[in-house]
Amino acid sequence: MQNHDYPTSLNRLLFIGVDVFIITLLIGMVYSTVAMSIGIIGLSVLAILYAFVSRGLLSTLKKRWLLSYSLIYVIVLLSFLNSDSTTILFHQLQMKSSFLGLPLFAFVFQNKLERDARKYMLMFCGVAFCSMLPLVINTLLRYDSFIDTLSVGQAVQTPMDHVRYSIFLGLAVVYLAYECFMNNAWRHRWLLVVAMVIIFISLHILAIRSGIVLSYIGITILLFAKLLKSGRKAQFIPYFFVLFTLPIMAYFFLPGFHQKVHYSLFDYKKFLEGDGKNYSDSERLYSYGAAIDLIPNNLLLGTGIGDLKEEMRSAYQTRYQLELSKYPHNQYLFYLAGAGLVGFLIFLIAIGIPIVKSWNTASLLFLLYQALFTLTFLIENILERSFSGVLYLFVSLMTLFILSKEHKSYSDNL
Numbered sequence: 001m002q003n004h005d006y007p008t009s010l011n012r013l014l015f016i017g018v019d020v021f022i023i024t025l026l027i028g029m030v031y032s033t034v035a036m037s038i039g040i041i042g043l044s045v046l047a048i049l050y051a052f053v054s055r056g057l058l059s060t061l062k063k064r065w066l067l068s069y070s071l072i073y074v075i076v077l078l079s080f081l082n083s084d085s086t087t088i089l090f091h092q093l094q095m096k097s098s099f100l101g102l103p104l105f106a107f108v109f110q111n112k113l114e115r116d117a118r119k120y121m122l123m124f125c126g127v128a129f130c131s132m133l134p135l136v137i138n139t140l141l142r143y144d145s146f147i148d149t150l151s152v153g154q155a156v157q158t159p160m161d162h163v164r165y166s167i168f169l170g171l172a173v174v175y176l177a178y179e180c181f182m183n184n185a186w187r188h189r190w191l192l193v194v195a196m197v198i199i200f201i202s203l204h205i206l207a208i209r210s211g212i213v214l215s216y217i218g219i220t221i222l223l224f225a226k227l228l229k230s231g232r233k234a235q236f237i238p239y240f241f242v243l244f245t246l247p248i249m250a251y252f253f254l255p256g257f258h259q260k261v262h263y264s265l266f267d268y269k270k271f272l273e274g275d276g277k278n279y280s281d282s283e284r285l286y287s288y289g290a291a292i293d294l295i296p297n298n299l300l301l302g303t304g305i306g307d308l309k310e311e312m313r314s315a316y317q318t319r320y321q322l323e324l325s326k327y328p329h330n331q332y333l334f335y336l337a338g339a340g341l342v343g344f345l346i347f348l349i350a351i352g353i354p355i356v357k358s359w360n361t362a363s364l365l366f367l368l369y370q371a372l373f374t375l376t377f378l379i380e381n382i383l384e385r386s387f388s389g390v391l392y393l394f395v396s397l398m399t400l401f402i403l404s405k406e407h408k409s410y411s412d413n414l
Contacts, residue, residue: 083306166211
């Protein structure tokens with residue numbers, strides 16, 4: 001006798017597995033590369049199993065363009081054509097494996113994500129809040145030591161790289177702001193408001209600029225969107241007043257924020273004087289110039305991603321007489337220098353197809369995040385670290401499905 005309940009029962013187990021591996025992935029993004037990898041592998045395996053047991057599923061799924069994110073992986077493969085250092089390329093393939101697994105997971109489980117993407121983004125915000133809280137408490141308890149650390153240009157100790165962690169927190173603030181301003185369905189919305197305010201203020205206390213800037217840009221755009229939607233201008237004057245006076249207040253009343261502003265100006269002054277070797281912002285600016293020097297001589301295919309770091313070392317020496325060996329702190333320059341116009345075009349196609357497919361929905365959330373990532377790519381090569389690459393994919397995929405949930409009649413035709 002055939003057990004007709006088997007597929008349904010197995011599907012329920014698979015759905016529970018998705019929740020477990022999503023949580024593992026989110027915690028791993030902050031604390032453990034191993035846990036993050038387990039999450040990615042688990043979601044990929046579940047996607048394959050779900051496609052196998054749900055016969056006919058793949059033919060019914062509409063959003064095949066989700067797989068365009070996997071083109072990022074193709075760029076690394078192309079670099080085998082002109083890279084001598086295959087060791088670095090194999091490391092890149094391992095690091096970029098999330099661009100195969102997560103798009104596959106999203107494609108196969110898109111019906112579940114239509115229902116649960118908002119839940120997963122709230123989990124994302126929960127991990128951000130829980131990881132940030134002990135960090136801020138410890139910083140406040142040792143505030144004098146923290147100020148001394150900032151005065152010599154060192155960063156606060158964070159669970160992962162401080163710039164990428166601040167981006168993580170900034171993206172969480174933007175999502176909580178979206179739920180507070182644009183979604184009136186939450187019965188306990190005040191909890192989200194409290195979480196958003198605490199993370200937002202904590203970013204100022206920790207004085208990590210990337211997350212602060214992303215938060216301000218995101219909140220400002222959401223406020224303007226809400227203003228245009230409601231048409232009640234006077235109601236929003238207090239919000240904009242608080243938003244624009246908060247950094248001024250932080251400058252005068254938070255010594256850490258004050259110190260960070262002055263150190264950034266000092267750093268830039270050192271760069272202009274040609275003496276910025278040991279300063280973080282100056283090194284970022286140096287990397288731009290070195291990468292730009294590499295592009296004309298390697299226009300079509302670049303230096304090869306495997307050889308890019310060594311070529312950057314030579315460019316630093318030639319242009320600045322500096323002994324540095326760092327990748328460009330700019331995602332666009334990374335691909336232009338390392339993979340040439342061919343790789344850069346593939347990169348633009350990979351990140352651009354989902355934007356083009358989502359453009360006509362006139363929804364804000366996904367497009368807002370893509371705008372924030374576009375700006376972030378100018379100052380950080382976030383796809384060149386495994387956890388920040390996963391961060392980009394997770395937020396993009398989840399917010400895309402929140403978008404399709406709000407516009408389901410449209411998205412069903414895609």
